[in-house]
Amino acid sequence: MVEGLSVTFGGVRALDGVDLEVTPGEIVGLVGPNGAGKSTLVNCVGGQLDADAGRVWLDGIRLDGLAPHRRARLGVARTFQRIAVFPELTVREHLFVALRARRPAGTRWSELVDRAQPTAAEADLLEATLERVGLQARADAPVGTLPLGACRLVEIARALVGAPRVLLADEPSSGLDPREAGTLATVVRSVAERDTGVLLIEHDLALVAEVCDRVVVLDVGQVLAQGAFADVMADPRVQRAYLGHVA
Amino acid sequence: MSTFLSYAVPGIPFGCTYAIVAMGLVLTYRTTGVFNFAFGAQAYVSAFVYTALTGDGVAVFPAFLVSVVVLAPAIGWTLDRFLFRRIAATNTTAKLVSAVAIFIGLPELVTLIFGSATRFAPPTLFLNPADVYFHLFSTPVNGLELETAIAAAAAVVVVSAVLRSSWLGLTIRAAVESPRLLELEGVRSDRVLSAAWMGSSCMAGLAGVLLAPQYPTLQFNDYAILLVAALAAAALGDLANVPMALLGGVLLGVVEGLGSGYFSPSSVWHTGLLPAIPFLVLAILLVTRPRLRALEDSEDPLAGSDPPPPPSIVVTRGPELDRVIRVGGRALALGAVVSVLTWVPGNWAFTLTAGLVYSIMFLSVTLITGMGGEVSLCQATFAGAGAFIAGQLAVHHGVPILLGALIGAIGSLVIGAIGALPALRLRGLPLALLTLALALLADNAVFPYSWAGGPAGGLLVPRPVIGSISLATTSSRGFFVLALIVLVLCVVGVKLLQRATVGRYLDALRASPLGAESVGINPSAAKVLVFALSAGLAGLGGALFGSLQQSITPSNFNYEFSLVFVVVVVTTGVRTVEGAIQAGMGFVVLQQLLSYLPGRWGSGGLTIVLFAFSALTYASHPEGVVEYQKRLWTERVERLLRHGDPPALTVATAGPHEHATAGSDRLG
Numbered sequence: 014m015v016e017g018l019s020v021t022f023g024g025v026r027a028l029d030g031v032d033l034e035v036t037p038g039e040i041v042g043l044v045g046p047n048g049a050g051k052s053t054l055v056n057c058v059g060g061q062l063d064a065d066a067g068r069v070w071l072d073g074i075r076l077d078g079l080a081p082h083r084r085a086r087l088g089v090a091r092t093f094q095r096i097a098v099f100p101e102l103t104v105r106e107h108l109f110v111a112l113r114a115r116r117p118a119g120t121r122w123s124e125l126v127d128r129a130q131p132t133a134a135e136a137d138l139l140e141a142t143l144e145r146v147g148l149q150a151r152a153d154a155p156v157g158t159l160p161l162g163a164c165r166l167v168e169i170a171r172a173l174v175g176a177p178r179v180l181l182a183d184e185p186s187s188g189l190d191p192r193e194a195g196t197l198a199t200v201v202r203s204v205a206e207r208d209t210g211v212l213l214i215e216h217d218l219a220l221v222a223e224v225c226d227r228v229v230v231l232d233v234g235q236v237l238a239q240g241a242f243a244d245v246m247a248d249p250r251v252q253r254a255y256l257g258h259v260a
Numbered sequence: 261m262s263t264f265l266s267y268a269v270p271g272i273p274f275g276c277t278y279a280i281v282a283m284g285l286v287l288t289y290r291t292t293g294v295f296n297f298a299f300g301a302q303a304y305v306s307a308f309v310y311t312a313l314t315g316d317g318v319a320v321f322p323a324f325l326v327s328v329v330v331l332a333p334a335i336g337w338t339l340d341r342f343l344f345r346r347i348a349a350t351n352t353t354a355k356l357v358s359a360v361a362i363f364i365g366l367p368e369l370v371t372l373i374f375g376s377a378t379r380f381a382p383p384t385l386f387l388n389p390a391d392v393y394f395h396l397f398s399t400p401v402n403g404l405e406l407e408t409a410i411a412a413a414a415a416v417v418v419v420s421a422v423l424r425s426s427w428l429g430l431t432i433r434a435a436v437e438s439p440r441l442l443e444l445e446g447v448r449s450d451r452v453l454s455a456a457w458m459g460s461s462c463m464a465g466l467a468g469v470l471l472a473p474q475y476p477t478l479q480f481n482d483y484a485i486l487l488v489a490a491l492a493a494a495a496l497g498d499l500a501n502v503p504m505a506l507l508g509g510v511l512l513g514v515v516e517g518l519g520s521g522y523f524s525p526s527s528v529w530h531t532g533l534l535p536a537i538p539f540l541v542l543a544i545l546l547v548t549r550p551r552l553r554a555l556e557d558s559e560d561p562l563a564g565s566d567p568p569p570p571p572s573i574v575v576t577r578g579p580e581l582d583r584v585i586r587v588g589g590r591a592l593a594l595g596a597v598v599s600v601l602t603w604v605p606g607n608w609a610f611t612l613t614a615g616l617v618y619s620i621m622f623l624s625v626t627l628i629t630g631m632g633g634e635v636s637l638c639q640a641t642f643a644g645a646g647a648f649i650a651g652q653l654a655v656h657h658g659v660p661i662l663l664g665a666l667i668g669a670i671g672s673l674v675i676g677a678i679g680a681l682p683a684l685r686l687r688g689l690p691l692a693l694l695t696l697a698l699a700l701l702a703d704n705a706v707f708p709y710s711w712a713g714g715p716a717g718g719l720l721v722p723r724p725v726i727g728s729i730s731l732a733t734t735s736s737r738g739f740f741v742l743a744l745i746v747l748v749l750c751v752v753g754v755k756l757l758q759r760a761t762v763g764r765y766l767d768a769l770r771a772s773p774l775g776a777e778s779v780g781i782n783p784s785a786a787k788v789l790v791f792a793l794s795a796g797l798a799g800l801g802g803a804l805f806g807s808l809q810q811s812i813t814p815s816n817f818n819y820e821f822s823l824v825f826v827v828v829v830v831t832t833g834v835r836t837v838e839g840a841i842q843a844g845m846g847f848v849v850l851q852q853l854l855s856y857l858p859g860r861w862g863s864g865g866l867t868i869v870l871f872a873f874s875a876l877t878y879a880s881h882p883e884g885v886v887e888y889q890k891r892l893w894t895e896r897v898e899r900l901l902r903h904g905d906p907p908a909l910t911v912a913t914a915g916p917h918e919h920a921t922a923g924s925d926r927l928g
Contacts, residue, residue, distance in 0.1 A: 097778070109764065110779065114765060
């Protein structure tokens with residue numbers, strides 16, 4: 014999916030020739046110390062940032078150079094480390110907006126004057142998505158009135174609603190209580206079961222161990238190690254990067 | 261070489277004043293996040309007081325002390341203490357609109373208090389303008405030029421010494437990052453910010469006093485240009501780099517000096533290009549400098565802790581009260597229409613018709629600012645485009661004015677769509693500055709030509725003739741009906757868009773462009789759409805305005821009106837269609853009522869002052885004053901209702917409180 018990606022900020026190489034692949038239905042954990050370049054990588058895939066070198070592919074289509082909304086319509090969905098929700102819209106409206114906007118065909122002229130009502134099929138899909146993240150009870154509350162944990166779930170639901178090809182989740186569990194984190198793990202697994210690839214950036218290693226098929230460790234912009242969680246964590250280089258010494 | 265210098269040197273005093281204001285702009289912007297448009301007005305006020313005092317025989321030095329050392333920082337302190345400090349750091353619109361309100365309100369206030377008598381150039385500070393002090397490569401340098409250069413250098417030395425060495429400088433630089441984090445460290449960041457405001461306001465005052473002797477008479481317009489030139493200079497330093505901003509200011513002055521020397525006074529370059537140089541530079545910089553685009557990305561880690569605005573009261577009020585208010589509002593509107601068509605005197609019928617036309621133009625602000633989330637400072641320019649297209653077509657090509665108005669609206673729509681293209685990657689402050697630059701470009705380089713803005717005496721726009729009905733008499737009630745129909749159509753259109761899927765997209769984009777893009781919403785398409793529709797509405801309103809007034813000149817649509825538009829609509833309530841209509845009617849009714857006042861109080865300046873100062877409450881009530889009052893009254897009434905008869909909320913209980921309900925109706 015990602016080939017030889019490099020990004021430089023000023024003199025700092027945030028990403029230095031990173032190769033990474035997420036196959037459909039696979040959950041890949043992306044871990045590494047702060048400043049390793051994890052969010053930078055996600056921003057390059059999502060289109061929020063342009064890489065200096067390297068390519069980004071999705072199902073054989075080149076994504077790099079495309080605007081973020083184009084990538085979203087091709088099937089890239091993401092959440093943000095600092096949440097980016099729309100406070101005045103309700104949870105249901107979030108999902109509705111995402112569902113409509115993500116259609117590859119784009120906006121129809123009639124949607125300038127329609128009543129913004131979901132069709133029966135769309136309404137079913139919205140309801141199903143609300144149920145998956147457990148937000149039915151809060152579906153009609155403006156998101157600005159919800160606590161942080163619920164906002165994270167709204168972001169995930171918003172990312173999922175159009176059945177994306179790949180989900181990029183940037184520290185989705187930060188700010189979640191244990192029960193919400195449990196919902197998150199279930200949701201992430203259910204996403205993968207529907208053939209969507211997941212790239213999960215996480216500091217919560219227990220969650221990574223629980224849900225990820227494969228783990229990639231990033232440090233100072235380079236892939237340090239990758240493989241099964243236990244193997245990777247046993248790698249002395251990874252322990253040095255994380256703990257400063259070998260355990 | 262000597263010709264070159266003889267043209268360049270006279271530009272230096274202008275360049276130095278630009279540089280001083282640019283430094284003040286950068287300083288306040290970096291410390292407080294406020295881009296203070298008001299510096300133009302503050303410079304004018306200091307210049308005005310200095311001119312008035314020296315004109316009354318006060319010696320130069322005390323006059324300088326009063327106007328620059330005492331008054332200017334006092335204004336800065338007041339602005340900070342009572343206005344800008346109360347605005348949330350992330351609320352770009354509130355900061356921008358408040359500064360614009362001061363910019364237009366302060367000079368009007370000065371005129372109201374002291375009268376508009378012509379004031380001639382005051383004496384210079386310490387050097388004699390007529391004396392030549394030395395020769396630069398055989399080019400004489402006079403006192404005026406030397407004085408501003410010395411004063412600018414002194415200001416730079418003082419500011420950089422403070423910023424670099426002292427504790428105050430350190431805390432100011434910390435406040436640049438996050439005033440709230442600074443407070444967590446135990447520093448009173450409010451005092452730091454006050455100091456920054458007072459310092460930069462002092463610079464604005466100094467620039468004003470230095471600039472005053474360079475023009476034969478004191479005119480606010482020269483200070484508006486001073487501000488824009490300083491904006492361009494500050495933009496040259498990416499609004500962050502003080503030395504670059506200083507250099508930019510001086511360069512701009514010198515380039516203007518060279519231009520007025522080399523271009524012959526009768527050439528197109530001299531009349532069209534020269535006055536537009538600062539705006540052109542500003543526009544080009546905004547579009548091309550990547551760092552200016554990134555201005556809106558907040559770096560304050562605590563900025564996210566501000567609560568979201570409360571939902572509109574129309575959504576939250578009880579169904580019974582809602583019905584009473586809706587029915588009452590419709591009755592009131594119907595009553596007003598019937599009154600205008602029957603017994604209201606001619607001049608008031610005209611005023612209310614103008615109110616309808618203003619409402620159409622103000623709806624364009626609702627669209628772009630309330631729905632699109634961007635502040636545009638060129639709506640009057642779009643209105644002018646519509647008015648002049650319609651007028652020119654009617655006058656020179658015999659096109660019926662109503663058809664012309666439609667063509668004007670479409671023309672303006674196209675201009676809006678094209679105008680949105682350079683703005684695609686901008687939002688917030690840089691976008692507002694770009695629209696201001698475009699408005700000033702049109703004012704200086706397009707509208708003055710007779711093919712555009714009509715002959716000097718005004719373009720005589722006809723009134724419509726529909727079949728055998730002519731709406732030609734001045735007080736024609738027929739025009740009222742026409743304007744009403746057009747307004748209703750526009751309102752229906754905007755409401756449809758608000759409730760449509762695309763309306764939801766706009767809500768999403770306004771709240772979080774990052775999040776909206778990530779779900780597939782195309783921000784560029786949305787921006788072009790909003791700009792185009794908004795410009796079309798403004799153009800339609802402008803064309804009707806021209807036909808109503810029957811004679812228009814470019815001064816009917818200059819940039820100041822754009823600023824007034826934004827201030828008036830945002831003050832009243834920019835988020836709702838009702839807000840635009842209330843703003844339109846309120847604006848003209850207030851103006852007509854105040855015209856009964858004697859002397860200069862009735863001249864129209866007071867309306868602007870009143871709106872400008874009510875805009876200052878916008879800081880505490882970002883939903884708009886009227887919207888805020890609606891909430892207040894609705895809550896009061898609801899409390900009364902509940903108090904009187906808690907179990908059953910019936911219309912009958914609303915009976916005794918009809919007075920209060922009617923009160924909120926008038927406001928809502």
